[in-house]
Amino acid sequence: MADQSNIQSAASKSIRPFKSSEEYLYAMKEDLAEWLKTLYDLDVTADTFMDALETGCALCRHANTVNRAAQEFQSENQEAAKSMKLPSKDVVFQSRNVIPGSFLARDNVSNFITWCRQELWIKDVLMFETNDLVERCNEKNFILCLLEVARRGSKFGMLAPMLIQLEEEIEEEIRDQKESCHSVEDEEEPEPEPYVWPQKRVLCDMRNLDELVREILGQCSCPAQFPMIKVSEGKYKVGDSSALIFIRVLRTHVMVRVGGGWDTLEHYLDKHDPCRCAAFAHRYHQAKASGQSQGAQSKSSSAHSSRSTSPGP
Numbered sequence: 350m351a352d353q354s355n356i357q358s359a360a361s362k363s364i365r366p367f368k369s370s371e372e373y374l375y376a377m378k379e380d381l382a383e384w385l386k387t388l389y390d391l392d393v394t395a396d397t398f399m400d401a402l403e404t405g406c407a408l409c410r411h412a413n414t415v416n417r418a419a420q421e422f423q424s425e426n427q428e429a430a431k432s433m434k435l436p437s438k439d440v441v442f443q444s445r446n447v448i449p450g451s452f453l454a455r456d457n458v459s460n461f462i463t464w465c466r467q468e469l470w471i472k473d474v475l476m477f478e479t480n481d482l483v484e485r486c487n488e489k490n491f492i493l494c495l496l497e498v499a500r501r502g503s504k505f506g507m508l509a510p511m512l513i514q515l516e517e518e519i520e521e522e523i524r525d526q527k528e529s530c531h532s533v534e535d536e537e538e539p540e541p542e543p544y545v546w547p548q549k550r551v552l553c554d555m556r557n558l559d560e561l562v563r564e565i566l567g568q569c570s571c572p573a574q575f576p577m578i579k580v581s582e583g584k585y586k587v588g589d590s591s592a593l594i595f596i597r598v599l600r601t602h603v604m605v606r607v608g609g610g611w612d613t614l615e616h617y618l619d620k621h622d623p624c625r626c627a628a629f630a631h632r633y634h635q636a637k638a639s640g641q642s643q644g645a646q647s648k649s650s651s652a653h654s655s656r657s658t659s660p661g662p
């Protein structure tokens with residue numbers, strides 16, 4: 350959990366080192382790097398993320414670890430396992446003296462991709478291609494695929510990155526809410542609280558979350574500040590619509606759960622807060638007009654926003 354000073358500086362820090370459209374990817378890399386380090390004692394950080402994984406060795410080793418976890422899950426939870434697709438076929442790979450960019454490296458990465466498709470049945474939108482990693486053609490697709498692999502592994506009881514744990518926490522909250530709504534109708538008993546936060550997990554420091562949200566929101570320069578109303582801890586109603594969003598702090602990043610993915614609050618507001626939409630569009634068109642290499646970015650941000658549908662309440 351981030352300490353007080355970290356949290357306080359997060360809001361101001363988060364806009365500076367990154368273009369807001371790239372910060373969510375950095376946050377994901379940071380999270381996945383820490384996860385791989387914990388699992389395999391791998392020497393990897395957000396900054397060395399692609400370099401550390403480009404030979405495909407760590408990826409293939411992870412694939413086989415997921416297979417083991419799925420087997421253990423199956424033997425311990427036979428009933429539950431019946432309704433699940435379980436990966437089983439091990440990935441054969443070269444684990445020593447693999448030179449980045451070499452045929453062997455490509456072969457390893459390609460074998461990992463085959464495993465993702467054939468053993469985990471990962472959807473095409475979440476898949477990457479060998480060159481996305483080896484030639485750094487599309488970092489985003491690679492990162493989203495690894496997150497999905499981690500999500501699957503967690504279903505078999507493997508350690509999950511913090512972001513996936515936060516997703517599970519939010520899903521649990523949505524489920525509990527639906528159940529509590531349902532029981533009100535069924536039992537005609539007055540519900541004392543609309544929702545009681547489960548005590549077992551405290552992943553995110555909610556006291557500071559609201560402070561951070563208000564700080565980021567305070568950067569709005571609209572005549573009337575863009576409305577964002579706290580409904581409950583980590584849950585906000587945004588804009589004039591009744592759309593509800595879930596917000597969590599991940600290290601120094603303020604993250605918003607959108608559709609099946611995540612964005613940073615700042616990037617989310619770039620697309621929703623009128624004063625920022627204008628500035629964002631202006632910056633974007635300016636960069637485009639000046640002929641900077643915005644091709645990849647525009648492709649990635651449009652692909653990203655297509656996933657950014659608001660989660661249903």
Ligand SMILES: [Zn+2]
Binds near residue numbers: 571
């Ligand atoms: Zn505004």
